[in-house]
Amino acid sequence: MNKLCLLIVFHLPLINLQAQVNEVDSLIYELTQEHHDTTKIMMMYKLSTHEGLGSFSKSKEYALQALQKAKDISFEKGIGVSYYSLGNTYGLSYNLDSAIVYFNMANEIFERINYVKGEGNVLTGLGYAYMDKGDLGKAMEYALLALKKREKNNDLHNIAGSYVQLAIIFHEEYGFGDESIKTNEKKSLRYNLRALKIFKQINSEVNIGIVSTNIGANYSRLDMLDSCLHFYKQALAISTRLGNKYGMAIDNNNMGVVLKDFEEYDRALFYLKNADHLYVELNHPNGRLDPLRTISRIYGTMDQPYEGLKYAKEALKISRELNSAKQLMKSTFLIHSSFAQVDSFRQAYDMLTLYKNMSDSIYDNKRDEQMREQELAYNVEKKEQQIIDLERSNELAQLRRNILIGSLLAIVLIAFLLYNQQRLKSKRNQLLFEKEQEVDRMKSKFFANISHEFRTPLTLLMGPIDHLTEISNDPRQLHFLDMMKRNTSRLLNQVNQLLDLSKLDAGQLKLKVVKIDPVPFIKGIVMSFETLASNQEVNLSFLHNNEISDFYADQDAVEKIVANLLSNALKFTPSKGIIKVEITNIESSELLAKSVAALELIVTDSGIGVDEELQKHIFDRYYHTDSDLQASTGIGLALVKELVDSHFGIIRVDSQKGKGSTFTIHLPTGKNHWKNININESQEQVETMGLSISSERSTKSPLMMEEVKISNNPSILIIENNEDVRYFISEILKNQFQTLVASDGMQGIEKAQDKLPDLIITDIMMPGLDGYEVTKQLKSNIKTSHIPVIMLTAKVGLKNKLLGLETEADEYMTKPFSASELIARVNNLISSRTKLREQFREAITMGPNRITVTSIDAEFVNKVKSLIELNMADTNLSVEFLGDQIGMSRSQIYRKLHAITGFSPNQLIRELRLVRAMDLLKNNSGTVSEIAYMVGFNTPNYFNTCFNKKYGTPPGEVKKQHSL
Structure with missing residues (x-):
């Protein structure tokens, strides 16, 4: 499918010049009547592009005539377009080295005469040629150069053509791993959608059809099969209406491939054979490769391996004639599989060895990086242009400033009028504060x-x-x-923090004030957090002014202030974040009431930040924000505030949601403010204790390094933001199950949809999405609704348990929990789901409506089964029909049915047809052929194959036994 999309767009800059036969005849007639040599040359060039879509030899003939004529009169533009036409002709006939030579010759001329449109077309042609050679890095380079030329020329049609070419390159580039494939495919889809928007804008129907084909291929690889089928049907309708045989061939092939994915093999073969016949008519052997290979695979799936081997051999023969390394590699692997199916293992081994050698020589592991570098260079250039545009808008910015000044004056006036009302409100707030x-x-x-x-x-x-x-x-x-x-x-x-607060309230906390050298003292506290910061991949730094002196304070209090602030910063700073601690000597503090000299301590982090409305409560005791997920006592920052106040200092917080927080503390230096307190002048430094470090993780658990995977065992997904709890649950379960882990709700949902585990264990209190929302989304998603969920929480009480069960959680357990109880509940849930699926599968093949489980899933299966039984004789019975009757899309019904019963829709249709056929054979209701047609099979041979495979005996034997 991928190669087909590339072929139809190869001449995208020229595709609108494709004419019907009468237009070609008109051009030939005009050519005989034309007397101007330059016009004749351009008409020959146009004929070359027309004929090139149907006959490469005629295209080459017209291009050579135009080239000779242009050289005779030294017409440089004519020479250039002739070389360009020859490059296209050789490219379509797969003589890629010759195509590249002619494209480069054309580009030299176009650059010399400054023909920008021609340069763009040549660069596009070079991009496709290198893509066919398997050098996607070079292809990307030329495609981006072409796009820049065309944007400079504001050529909408050809800009869209470059978007399509970039889309094809990303579609061809698989990358390394599933995530890389999806990333490249999403980029491909983005470029195709840009192209489609332009073609609709300029009303280019033929190109709308082309891009619809390519978008269908994007959705196919992204496993969005409903969208894929929609765009393929749209493309086929357009190409058929326009009589575009190339488009019809490609679209028939694509329809066949997507129907194969839905296991509708008869319909798939119909479209694929149509595509092959069209390519034969067009004398286009390269186009035949994809339909031939797909037909071979379908026959292999239908247990007709010798028929599949015939088509695989034809594909290999064509690949050798074309001398394309990439196509030969694909065909070699296919015929290896075909030989294996017919038990020709020696030939299969030889073909596999040949495939491995070709694969190692073609793919270069550096090309993905090269592609990204090329695209980045282009995006940087565009961003620089945007910056220039912003600089030109300075006048608008000045106007906005003037408006802002006027608005501020109006605000001041309004504030003055509201002053008296605010004063009364302040008095009421003071009373509330005291309470x-x-x-x-x-x-x-x-x-x-x-x-x-x-x-x-x-x-x-x-x-x-x-x-x-x-x-x-x-x-x-x-x-x-x-x-x-x-x-x-x-x-x-x-x-200890609670006790400190109580002592402060009672006036019993005795401060031991000593002279402190703050630089080494605070540096020691910061260094004690370095291991923890490193394990969390947070950059922790300490900056200071060595001239700080004459500082008197309680060492234990200062340590608790710094340690609590650092602990709080580490709690809310994500991986790759930054925490910075600074101390400076301030000669005149703007925060302290008397503007005295002070020690300034600043702790800055790049964490999640706090809303402005919540900042005024951040130092309140027992106060929690929505982001405080560690279920702490809510006293850490309150204690910091009390200790700063006890030292006659000021603490201030500046924070912005999503951008981090800055805590600024000013503590007065000198000793005049320490009245009635004995001061020790000896600078007795005590070793820092790192009080807050003990509350956090200092080493990584083994679970952070790898997930536990045990083949063939049920898989359990653990969604828990606390690493210790994740490790503990995994250790409990790892001997019996595969364990997968996720550190937050969003990651958990993504893993659940990607891995489809047998059971999910989720915490409730997590960053981002909490456990209730995670469970709600999982249960409402057709792909994951069948997976049982156990909710874990520290919240006790009937109300919280009911809330968990209302989200359709299957179990609800409170922390702390027993390991044996957790294992028992997991085993019970998995066992019950397995029995339910077995019950469904057993009931499927019994008589009508034998499923007695009164659940939504059972009602769904019974309805599908009834529809199939009522329409069984219809050979065109399809997944679309079932979806229309039930009100679900093709992919929804496919995934839902497979998750509940283990059957795909087409497997279920075939299963029920065979069950009905067995009943008809036992009742002697007709011949084998008649019964085959009665239950909806297209051919008796295919019926015999399927029946024998299910029951282990031919249908004729069954009929014979019951006829005696």
């Missing part, structure tokens, strides 16, 4: 009492964990012990 503070104090007192009770059991936990870590040599046990220690330390850190 909130009282509630916070009560919370802190309550949590402080509980925290004291927590410290003893936490201590008893940490001691045994440390002891087991020292005596264990098992890497798996050590990883679990490390996980336990981190999370126990994290809990202890939260308890």
Whole structure:
């Protein structure tokens, strides 16, 4: 299919010159009457392009006559277009080296006479020639050069032609891996849609048909078969209406290929054989290759391998005559498969060896990178032009500034009028604030009492964990012990923070103020976070002014301030992000009330940021934003604020959603503000403890390196943003199942649609899409609706459980959970789904409406089965008909039916036809041939093959046994 799309667009700049026979005859007559040599030459050139679409020898003859005539009178443009026409002729006859020589000769002349349109056409021809040679890097280079020429000339028709050529190159370039293939195909589709828009704008019907063919090929590779079939039908209708045999040949071939994908083999063979006959009429052996190869594959699928081998041999013969390495490679692999099907294993092995040698010599692993570099160079040039255009709009910018100044003056006037009303509102807010503070104090007192009770059991936990870590040599046990220690330390850190807050409220937190050299002290704290930042692939840096001195503070308090800010930044900064810590000596602080000298501490991150409305609550105790997914106590930043206040300092946050946050702290230097407090002048530096580091991961778990894959075992997708929990669940399940992991809801949905696991386990609280939305989308998607889902959450209570089940989750488990319970629930769900599918498959081949399961899926299968049984005798019974009756598209009904029963629509039709045939044979309801037609088979031979394959005995034997 891919090659066919390329052939029809090869002459895209010339395709509108294609005329019917009467136009060709008119040109020949005008040529005999014309007396001006230059006009005669251009008419011969036009005839060459016309005849070239049907007879390469005539095209070459007219091009050579034009060339000789142009040389006789030294008509350079005529010489150039003649060379160009010869290049096209040799390109279409697959003599690519000669085509490139003539194209280059034409380009030299066009550059010399500054014929821009001709240069664009020649560069396009060179692009197609190199593409046929398999050098897609060169092809991309020439295609982009042609596009730049045509954009400069504002030639809409040929700009569209260049878009189509770029689309074909990306369609031909498979890349490396599924993602690269999809990326290239989406680029191809984007260029084709640009071309289609232009052709519709200039009302070029023939080119609308061509691009429709190519768009169909894009949708086919992207597995969007409904859209694919729509565009192929549209293209075939246009080419048939215009009498364009080349277009008809290509479109028939494409229809055959997509119908083959839907297993409608009889209809597929009809279209493919039509395509082959048209290419024979056009004397176009290269065009025959795709239909011949596809016909061969279909016969192989229909258990007619010798018929398939016949078509494969014909394709190989043509490929050898054309001497095309790429086509020969495709045909060699096909005939290898055909020989294997007829048990000619020696010949199959020889062909496979030949295919491998050709494949290694053709593909160059660097060409994908070369293509990207060429496209990038073009896009950069376009971006520079956009910048120039923006600079020209400075006058508009000045006008906008004037309007803005006027608006600001109006705002000031309105603000003054609202001042009195705002003052009253402020008084009411003050009363509310005082009440909130009282509630916070009560919370802190309550949590402080509980925290004291927590410290003893936490201590008893940490001691045994440390002891087991020292005596264990098992890497798996050590990883679990490390996980336990981190999370126990994290809990202890939260308890200590609660106690600090309660002491601050009660005025019992005693500050030990000493003289500190802030550069080495804060640098030590920052360095203790370097491993954690490195593991999260975050760039952490520290900048300072060495002249900072005369700074007095409580070392423990400063450490907690810096550590909490860094911990918070790391929590919300994604991979590849940046965190920067800066300290500077400020002679006059604009934040402090008396504008005194201060130490400025700035922590900047490129994380998710905070909405402006939420920033005023960010230092409130027990406050959570929607993005705070770690279920923390909500006291980290509140404690930072209290400690900064205790040092007579100011903290400010500047943040923008999606662009990161900056925390700025000014702490006064000197010691005049420390009244009634004993100060130690000896600069006793204590070793930093890294309090917040213990609450986060310092090493990567094995799960981050690879997913667990065990062949033939059911697959489980784990969607969980906490890496420790992901690892724990995977370790629980890995001995019985394949495990796939996703770190957020969007990634989980993409993996579910791509991998189609047997079961999904999802957390509820996750960044982006939460578990409720993930489950809702999975259950509403026709592709994934059948997959059972288990929801895990730390939220307890009947209300939350009901909300999970309302989203159609199959199970709902609260954290912490038992490993044995999780395994049991997973096994039960997979077992029940397997039994349900077996029940469906068994019921399929029984009598009408024997499926008794009262579910939506059962109703769907019963309806499909009834439609098939009512229309069984119709040989044209198709997937489209079933879809129209049920109200679903072709691809929807295909995926839905296969997910529930394991049958594709065509397999189900064939299965039910064979079941009905068995009943008719047993009841002696006619001859074998009559029964074959009664149940909808086109030919008795194909019926015999399918019947024997299902029941292991010919239909004639069954009839004979029941006739006795």
